[in-house]
Amino acid sequence: MRRSVMGTAVTLAAGAMLTAAMTTASASPPQAPAAQVQPPRTVLVDCLWHRTVRPADFILACGDGNSRLTGLTWKHWGRNAAVAEGLNAVNDCQPYCAAGRFHSYRVTVRLDHPAPWKKNPDVQHFTRLSLTYPGARPEGFQPVMNVPLWD
Template sequence: MRGPVAGTAITLAAAALLTAAMTTASASPPSPTGTAPAPATASQPVLVDCLWNRTVRPDDFILACGDGNSRLTGLHWSQWGPDGATAEGMNMVNDCKPYCAAGTFHAYPVTVRLDGPKPWKKHPGTQRFDRMSLTYEDGRPEGFQRVMVYPLWD
């Protein structure tokens, strides 16, 4: 009797590990290829990403750091300065149906606005944007407002 119980436990553990690996691998869309973001300079505010890297005019930006289920891609910046930054791009959002690992990413055209430059706690001599707003042009993810405002990492 002990053999089948141990075999079942091993099978369940292996299934759990496989599910975890698949969830991590499928949690975000493929990253588009493009030019590298511009390096930060002392005279302009930066955008701080999930890994605490500072960037200026990034091509893409992960909004959902925990699971990668929302990402901005194909960003084209028309303005970047101490008064704010503006870009056009796509918000790739996972519908998580029936669950996130099996969900489908959908593209929504957005205008991205960064504002509120403030000193960064980690590097007080660096100004970083503290707020991002997304304005959806043609449709938006279920449950989202036409304009969504997000605080940014400090």
């Protein structure tokens, strides 16, 4: 009988230890698989301080809207640069801007010079926009125009 009691005690103790080990293991939160950390995207900040990525349109002349990019098709958007093709719609302001007409010019847009955004330093934003006109361009414009972007 003594062996039977001892065997039972050993079996019960082993069962209790196994139950405790399983309870402890199941009480721990499951380990999530290691996710690949994606670096945050560099953004384009618009006139209203909205962050955008691959916008279809973008206002260049925030004060009066007399120059804007339209129909943008993005070929590349990376952390250090972005490239799109589209149109630059520019008001000729003849005889004055309110009476002027908009003319559209084919343009390649390049964004670069990323830097921390003053409004939110954890966000990288492009600080320069370059416009390259492959053909006709607005009067007084060079074939390549560099435009600093607001912070």
